[in-house]
Amino acid sequence: MGADEDRTEGGRTGRALAPADAQAAIEADREATAALILKLRQSGMRDQRVLSALERVPRRLFLPAAYQRHAGEDTALPIECGQTISQPSLVARMSEALELAPTHKVLEIGTGSGYQAAILGLLAGEVHTVERYRTLVDLARERLHSLKITTVTVHHADGLEGLGEHAPYDRIIVTAAGPEVPQVLVSQLADNGLLLMPRGEKGSIQELVLVRRLGGTTDTRILAKVRFVPLVEGVAARL
Ligand code: SAH
Secondary structure, three states: OOOEOOOOOOOOOOOOOOHHHHHHHHHHHHHHHHHHHHHHHHOOOOOHHHHHHHHHOOHHHHOOHHHHHHOOOOOOEEOHHHOEEOOHHHHHHHHHHOOOOOOOEEEEEOOOOOHHHHHHHHHOOEEEEEEOEHHHHHHHHHHHHHOOOOOEEEEEOOHHHOOHHHOOEEEEEEOOEEOOOOHHHHHOEEEEEEEEEEEOOOOOOEEEEEEEEEOOEEEEEEEEEEOOOEOOOOOEOOO
16 A cells, blocks of 8 residues: 655635644633643643643644634644544653654554644654545645644554655654554664554553563553554545
8 A cells, every 4th residue: 555645735615724823722722731731731731842832733723613612722632534642641641651852753543633743753863643534635735834834744554554655763652552562563663763553452541551672572561551543444534
């Protein structure tokens, strides 16, 4: 299955998002974002780069119109194609756990709304994010473009195959759950690289695992209990 690297916009009904929409969303989210950052600081988060990235990405821009007024709530919310945008404090924690540097090349499996990808794009040098729904790919590209985030490329492909063409990656983050960490992803990780993924069966509580590749072996740590939508094989078109 070939990855689709078309960065162009359009193909969707209605007008494309403009930088003015992004600015309006930043203003509208200002208070809620400040409250989230305060909450994260109070719970012990000290990673200033992650906190600044959260400040610069308005979550409301990544939500369907019907849910935009809930943008400031620290909960997962429904997005298009029956998927979900993660809880912002979890996005922050996962970004922190990846220990991202501006030199890193990152692979994300499960673009969804593009919110986590936007944060990664501000923290790393080059981000490739893979999504199986064409509709979500188009929306994420528009949103990232309106925020002028140019470090992220959105690919329409099956993330269960990884993304060999840009491997190896310093960091891999999977934002959908599977019963095991796919071996192909570990094989696309650079030596000493980190991979973060929710591991568990469909419908059950999953464990968020952090895998470090050390030559031919791996070291796995369990970080938290989480609940993500499942990884599904193959690509899908518009809904
Ligand atoms: N990171 C997202 C939330 C992810 S929701 C955000 O910030 O909004 C999980 C996403 O993974 C869904 O959009 C789902 O369609 C996608 N997904 C599931 N299986 C996949 C696969 N095999 N390849 C690519 N994307 C997949």
